[in-house]
Amino acid sequence: MSTPASQSPPAPSMVWSSGDYADVADRMIPALGARLVEIAGVGAGQRVLDVAAGTGNAALPAARAGARVTALDITPELLQAGAQRAGDAGLEIAWIHGDAQALPFADAGFDRVLSCVGVQFCADHRAAATELLRVCRPGGRIALIAWTPEGFIGQVLRTISAATGASGGPGGPGGPGATLSPLSWGSESGLSELFGSERAARAVVCREHVEMPAASAEAWVDYMAAAYGPMVRARAALHPSGAWEPLRECLIEIAAAHDSGNGEAFAARAEYLGAVID
Ligand SMILES: C[S@@+](CC[C@H](N)C(=O)[O-])C[C@H]1O[C@@H](n2cnc3c(N)ncnc32)[C@H](O)[C@@H]1O
Numbered sequence: 001m002s003t004p005a006s007q008s009p010p011a012p013s014m015v016w017s018s019g020d021y022a023d024v025a026d027r028m029i030p031a032l033g034a035r036l037v038e039i040a041g042v043g044a045g046q047r048v049l050d051v052a053a054g055t056g057n058a059a060l061p062a063a064r065a066g067a068r069v070t071a072l073d074i075t076p077e078l079l080q081a082g083a084q085r086a087g088d089a090g091l092e093i094a095w096i097h098g099d100a101q102a103l104p105f106a107d108a109g110f111d112r113v114l115s116c117v118g119v120q121f122c123a124d125h126r127a128a129a130t131e132l133l134r135v136c137r138p139g140g141r142i143a144l145i146a147w148t149p150e151g152f153i154g155q156v157l158r159t160i161s162a163a164t165g166a167s168g169g170p171g172g173p174g175g176p177g178a179t180l181s182p183l184s185w186g187s188e189s190g191l192s193e194l195f196g197s198e199r200a201a202r203a204v205v206c207r208e209h210v211e212m213p214a215a216s217a218e219a220w221v222d223y224m225a226a227a228y229g230p231m232v233r234a235r236a237a238l239h240p241s242g243a244w245e246p247l248r249e250c251l252i253e254i255a256a257a258h259d260s261g262n263g264e265a266f267a268a269r270a271e272y273l274g275a276v277i278d
Contacts, residue, residue: 009166010233012121016075019232022055024224028212029117032145032272033057036116039206039274040143042067046111049135051100051128052118056082056093062114063091070094070110072103073118101127108137117153117272120146120185129194142195142277146185148207151271152258154183156251160234163247186273195277206274211267217255220268221248 036058042048044066050059053071055078063069063086071093073079079095086093098104100115101124113136122128132142147153160166184190192200214220225235225248238244258268 009123012123013075013077015229015233016054016121017077018229018236019227021075021078021227021229022081024228025055025057027223028270029057029210032210033059033116034061035208036114036143036145036274037061037065039145039276040112040114040141041276042112042114047109048112048114049103049105049110050118051103051113051115051132052121053082053095053116054078054118056085058114058116059093060086060089060091062112063093064089067112070096070105072096072098072100074099100131103131103135105135107134108140110135111137111140113140113142114144116145117147119144120182125180125182125184125194133195139278144185144275144277145272146275147183148186148271148273149183149190151186151209152212152254152268153270153272154186155254157182157230159250159254160230160247163243163250164234164237188273191275191277199277202278204276207271208274209269209271211260212270213265213267216266217252217259217268220255220266221251 042062042065046067048062048067048069050056050062050069050071053059053073056071059069059071059082071079071082074097076097079097083095096104100119100122113132119128119132136142147157180190180193184193188200188205191203212220214223224231226232234247235244238247255268258270260267260269
């Protein structure tokens, strides 16, 4: 498979508004936000920030737990969908359009700073980590869920990056933090680079997984290529030269290798790292 020359990356909001991310979150990771709220120890009355919140996968359960929630994202379409959901559920959440690399909040303003497979897709990973630390109050907690490099989505993202020539992974190309990649957020060594070795050594981490259902490995890849922004963009970029088909075959192999194998319907087992950083 030939690797096209690198081009300047699309704006992240263009990546994440391609396809139908709201549907991906509902089908593939419906329980992940609630799990993050649980590991973060979110409680009533806390000031909680959900960074790269998308449609509110973590923000909604945090609000349900009685927290005062702010949800920030760079993609207006996802914020609008999240606000609609919150309204339908009678939950009050402040939806802020902004960049995780330059958060529009004062220092130390939040008791809990969350990100569910979100901030790992920023371009400048160091800037984003610095911002999470800045807005979290002393004694507060940062809690993250991130795809691991060796897990299913880690392998998918790396394979797409290699095929498209994106330097830092889909949705998170180069930039000043280019020695890091989206998958740095999913390993202890990456957390150490992002947050410093002392803080990372105190972090409480867990490795867990979600099961991503589809009719088959092929159906999973075809669904994601129509709905998951980074894959939608990869398919659009590679299809004209005929390079999408070989990538699709590779992704189907990866998906099949992660079938949880319960003998019934296909479900890909996707590992993530949960981390709580004080
Ligand atoms: C995989 S989605 C995760 C969304 C949500 N947290 C969830 O659990 O469904 C990644 C999100 O990161 C957001 N994002 C990417 N770069 C960003 C940036 N620089 N600042 C804020 N949000 C960003 C995208 O708009 C998208 O909503």
